[in-house]
Amino acid sequence: MKLSIYRFNPETGEPPRMQDYDVAPAAGDKKLLDLLMRLRTADDSLSFRRSCREGICGSDAMNINGRNGLACLTALEGLKEPVVLRPLPGFPVIRDLIVDMTQFFAHYHSIKPWLIAEEPPPERERVQTPDERERLNGLYECILCACCSAFCPSYWWNPDKFIGPAGLLQAYRFIADSRDVATAERLDFLDDVYRLYRCRTIMNCTEVCPKGLSPSHAIERIRIALLKRSS
Amino acid sequence: MRLFSGQRAWLVQRVSALLILLLLLVGGVLLLFGPALDHARWHALATGVHVAPLIVLFFAALSAHAWVGMRDIVLDYIQPRALRLAVLSAIAVVLFAVMVRVLLTLAAHFATSL
Ligand code: SF4
Ligand code: SF4
Ligand code: FES
Numbered sequence: 001m002k003l004s005i006y007r008f009n010p011e012t013g014e015p016p017r018m019q020d021y022d023v024a025p026a027a028g029d030k031k032l033l034d035l036l037m038r039l040r041t042a043d044d045s046l047s048f049r050r051s052c053r054e055g056i057c058g059s060d061a062m063n064i065n066g067r068n069g070l071a072c073l074t075a076l077e078g079l080k081e082p083v084v085l086r087p088l089p090g091f092p093v094i095r096d097l098i099v100d101m102t103q104f105f106a107h108y109h110s111i112k113p114w115l116i117a118e119e120p121p122p123e124r125e126r127v128q129t130p131d132e133r134e135r136l137n138g139l140y141e142c143i144l145c146a147c148c149s150a151f152c153p154s155y156w157w158n159p160d161k162f163i164g165p166a167g168l169l170q171a172y173r174f175i176a177d178s179r180d181v182a183t184a185e186r187l188d189f190l191d192d193v194y195r196l197y198r199c200r201t202i203m204n205c206t207e208v209c210p211k212g213l214s215p216s217h218a219i220e221r222i223r224i225a226l227l228k229r230s231s
Numbered sequence: 232m233r234l235f236s237g238q239r240a241w242l243v244q245r246v247s248a249l250l251i252l253l254l255l256l257v258g259g260v261l262l263l264f265g266p267a268l269d270h271a272r273w274h275a276l277a278t279g280v281h282v283a284p285l286i287v288l289f290f291a292a293l294s295a296h297a298w299v300g301m302r303d304i305v306l307d308y309i310q311p312r313a314l315r316l317a318v319l320s321a322i323a324v325v326l327f328a329v330m331v332r333v334l335l336t337l338a339a340h341f342a343t344s345l
Contacts, residue, residue: 157307193306197237200303226238 058145148205165205165215
């Protein structure tokens with residue numbers, strides 16, 4: 001199988017380049033990540049992140065044939081050759097396919113991704129009705145892989161000020177939580193030309209999420225919540 | 232209202248879009264039916280007491296809509312502060328001039344016909 005992979009090593013001082021590989025998948029190789037692991041036994045200078053190899057840790061997000069995805073969830077079968085692999089677009093490259101996620105996580109932390117509840121925890125748990133719990137479906141499953149934010153043109157232009165689809169999905173996850181008491185402060189924080197309203201509803205985020213989530217829908221819900229509050 | 236509230240601009244954009252659409256439909260219907268579209272008909276339509284306010288409303292909605300849209304594009308693509316300010320002012324001046332022109336034209340007509 002033919003691959004063309006973005007290579008960059010900051011220590012050599014050379015500009016980034018695309019390197020061609022030709023590697024035969026072994027019998028058990030089903031996903032792109034399997035092939036990358038095989039490739040690395042031949043060329044151990046090739047750098048990429050991975051951990052769980054089953055779509056849970058979110059560390060092997062990369063741009064695969066022009067589309068962001070997780071290597072571990074991308075089937076080898078049907079991939080157009082040569083498979084072109086690049087680091088997540090718009091993110092600073094540390095080395096090869098490894099990008100700097102500092103800003104991405106700073107945005108995530110800015111929305112206070114934790115439950116804010118003033119009452120002391122009850123003896124067992126803060127209970128929810130099945131309906132209230134249902135509202136968190138499609139929100140809590142996010143693995144923070146950044147495929148969406150790195151595919152969002154608005155995030156490419158303003159990565160320092162726009163929170164991006166991943167952070168906004170999480171913001172809504174806590175706004176929607178019946179146990180959270182900080183909804184008003186959360187909405188205050190988001191009502192900003194940059195943080196929330198840079199989103200132009202291009203919907204690349206929803207289109208590309210490897211977990212099938214819909215950040216653009218969550219963003220719409222935040223806008224509706226803001227609208228309801230001010231009317 | 233907070234200065235950098237994004238919600239107001241977002242609302243203005245949507246409401247003005249609806250207004251523009253609605254007024255275009257009304258205008259389309261007015262133009263489709265009735266006598267031939269010559270200069271006399273255009274003139275009569277545009278200066279009718281019912282249509283003139285709609286024309287002002289249409290241009291107001293159009294200016295508001297264009298302002299939010301252009302501002303968004305500037306905020307995305309033009310990062311240097313001075314340049315941004317210059318481009319935004321230029322857009323504001325043009326939109327304002329269009330509005331003034333529409334108002335003046337109609338005002339001139341109604342002043343002479345009084
Ligand atoms: S919303 Fe989807 S694409 Fe975005 S970070 Fe979460 S799991 Fe990844
Ligand atoms: S819908 Fe919004 S957040 Fe999602 S890709 Fe488009 S601009 Fe980005
Ligand atoms: S290796 Fe964990 S998500 Fe792919």
